[in-house]
Amino acid sequence: MSIAGKILYEFYYQPKNQLEVVRKFGGKQNYEKMLAAEQEMKNHALELLTINGDFSPMGEFKINFLTGDRFIHQSLFCVYSFFKFLTPEESQQFSVNFYSDGTLSQGVISVLQTKFPQIRLVPFGETQQALREHLPVLSYPRLNKKTAAMPLFKKLIYPHLNQTGGAAFFDSDMLFLKKPIAFLKWVEQFKMQENAAFCILDVERSYGYQEEEILKIWPGGIQHNINSGMYGIDSRQIDFDFIEKLVCDFENNFGSQYYLEQMITAIILEKNGNLFVADSEEYIVLPGTEQIRSQTGTLHHYVNESKEFYFKDSWRKQLLRK
Template sequence: MSFAGRALYHTWHRPKGWLQDLIADGGPWERKRTHRGREAMRQAAHQLKPDQMTKSGLPLTVHFLTGERFWDMSAFCLRSLQQHSERPVQAVVYDDGTLSAATGEFLCALAPGSKIVPLSATQERLESLLPGDRFPVLRDRWLHYPNIRKLTDPHLGVDGWKLVIDSDLLFFRRPTFLLDWTARSDRPLHAVDCQTSYGYSRPLLERVAGRPLAERLNVGLCGLQGETLDWERIEWICRELINAEGTNYYLEQAVVAVLLAGQDCAVAPADDYITLPRPPEVNACQAVMHHYVANSKRWYFQHNWRRVLQSMD
């Protein structure tokens, strides 16, 4: 970037973006309330107890990537899912490299039958199945773009259908759609976004996919079958997108959209599995699930984790 370009970025675009974010967060006082709510949630997460209801049947197994920064969100997500499932809920937790032994033990105790996949075990699979000389783009993204780990870490070298979910979800009703899919997984699953967010131009994406892409695919809920993933193709997709238009925060979502283009998918009902909840729903919590992306985290940290906690009393 030229000197003039850097000057324009730091004197106009960056301050403008900061101000827009502040307004979207409700202003400085609301941002402070959100920060205090997050700290209170982190303290409350230590007090979460396993579901005491006796449950039977095939466990609902979910896969998380988490660490010390997000473990409390993972815990509330897991516990709220337990609260509204008549089947046992278990988690497979992939350590992002920061998860302490004590935190891992806590998450496993919260959902008996859960397990931690250590970073070292994931790295061994990477070295064996995605060697850097053959998969340089994926290995670079794995190091510098944690979102791609939601694709590699659960599925690389492991057969079977897996439901990978984000940590910033809360459940308020019976997750019928997820219970049905995990009982009879026969096609990929994804959630619906508030808008199409793939980070790359539509002509580029459709050239790489070779067909039209679905609109508004969101990977906050993502069910894939490990043995069907072609890692050489995924490496190629990443390389084509990055070479053409650079790296992007939404690369993982774009890759999944390309992989699932033209496929028959199980799509989470958008009115019940809501990405970016807004008033009045974000206050009423009548949907099955909220995915608190972007500035909807304001309601998550200030209010709705407390609602989950109260429902357990």
């Protein structure tokens, strides 16, 4: 970005975007209440939260998060909500990995190592080394560029570098409301046929590109409105040569889009050929006010406006759930 562009962003676009966010959440007073509630959540997560469950780094099936100082409380509460409903036998099959997005401070790292030793922390430097070894810039210029510039691409790339076996990715801003029976059944199915994949559905089609543009690059089209906040697959199914080509083809022909990572994830999951699609009435993206109040469903993914209720209310409900 040029100097003029940086100045324009700092003094025009950034404040404008911030004002739009404040308006979306009901004005300055309500927005500040939401931020205060989030700070309470963060304090509780780092100081008081206890995560039970017999999961350990030895667990065969990996559950992966991308996290940093801004999201660590959300990541911890998501892990807490997942394992609180599982039996010891169910927990033992899982391991949990926190991939640093490069922003984890030493203070937070110390808390994780002391309070949550069963969670494996993957340092940012370790991931960068894996990138250099397995996705060298000369062979994968676009993927290196995307992971450096777009945090969303990290969740598609980081957990699968030099990895094999069953792996799920969870966005941090999710809470499980009861035992995720469909997901657990899928994990059992995966053990028998490792080409299986799992996904949840979005509230709308969010891929960034027009349908005719998608069909020109991927003629079979994308059948489902997939949300990449929770997916499962064998890491061996993540073909980085294929992803590099998809990124090049879409960007060279139609430019870059914010939801490019979500679209590529959807293509990979459907290309797998054995996709389990979770019930959208149980695995809910953008839960409504009544769904949050009554704690409807198995999973809530708190995107967009639902974050207000997530920070003000939902994490507290988690502490009371049995």
